[in-house]
Amino acid sequence: MRYEEFTLEGRNAVIEAYRAGKTIDKLFVLEHCKEGSMNTVLREAKKHDTVINYVKKERLDQMSETGKHQGVIGYLAAYEYATVDEILDKAREKGESPFVILLDDIEDPHNLGAIIRTANLAGAHGVIIPKHRASGLTATVAKTSAGALNYTPVAKVTNISKTIEELKKEGMWFVCADMGGTTMYDLDLKGSIGLVIGNEGKGVSRLVKEKCDFVASIPMFGDIDSLNASVATGVLAYEIVRQRMGK
Incomplete structure (x- = not known):
């Protein structure tokens, strides 16, 4: 039931997490960015009803630990939610x-x-x-x-x-x-x-x-x-x- 919480940085990491069935609590996305694989990120986020926060690049840079966020950072839930x-x-x-x-x-x-x-x-x-x-x-x-x-x-x-x-x-x-x-x-x-x-x-x-x-x-x-x-x-x-x- 439990899985480790960590921060996801980068488009592929977020997309793979969705496809692996992980629960992403919140997504921080670079505002006005909708090219290429970002469209896939947004589509998966909406499909899974994830809360999306559109933010400026400076905010993402502050949040990033790797410096390679590619315009998206996600927070995995530490536990699965019930209904x-x-x-x-x-x-x-x-x-x-x-x-x-x-x-x-x-x-x-x-x-x-x-x-x-x-x-x-x-x-x-x-x-x-x-x-x-x-x-x-x-x-x-x-x-x-x-x-x-x-x-x-x-x-x-x-x-x-x-x-x-x-x-x-x-x-x-x-x-x-x-x-x-x-x-x-x-x-x-x-x-x-x-x-x-x-x-x-x-x-x-x-x-x-x-x-x-x-x-x-x-x-x-x-x-x-x-x-x-x-x-x-x-x-x-x-x-x-x-x-x-x-x-």
Whole structure:
């Protein structure tokens, strides 16, 4: 299931990776470059639904370790992604109500790894991340997860809001973390539940928040105004665990 993460530089390296069935998380491509084999790179990227970032030559030169990028640099995922259905299947196999953690643009790979680790320990059946703007399953994420990526499936979706809508049809309901919400101790967090955690700086986006059934806040008594995203995930996840255990 696992394969080593590394940076791909050059058109042939990227094309061969696609043809070998590797998952490329992100592609950085020289803007306005569409000649020759670059067309093949772009065609393969679109076929595999890879996120493409068009950048200036200076950016590619800064990123390049070999100096031979030929206008394209790709990042392989450190682990294969699961599907949302596979996450739900895991809950069914265990005979449990689904418990899923959805991340609305977590950018720091250390946060993502820590959240996956918490998800595993709290008994969540999987984690769902967005395809764009957020961190993917890099080697840093794998290392920070402390092995949890071997057991906790992570799915990557195009649109978190749409995924929430689809999962509601499966009988799930959703709670998102926000300082302006109802204290988590006053909410019923049992049953088939999705916990939504927002971006480190901006929090949960308005569109995603609107799709959630409840907004939960964590009681705080200190002098600063918020918790780290991975810590907030842990606090809320374990309130869900407490309620699921009937304590």
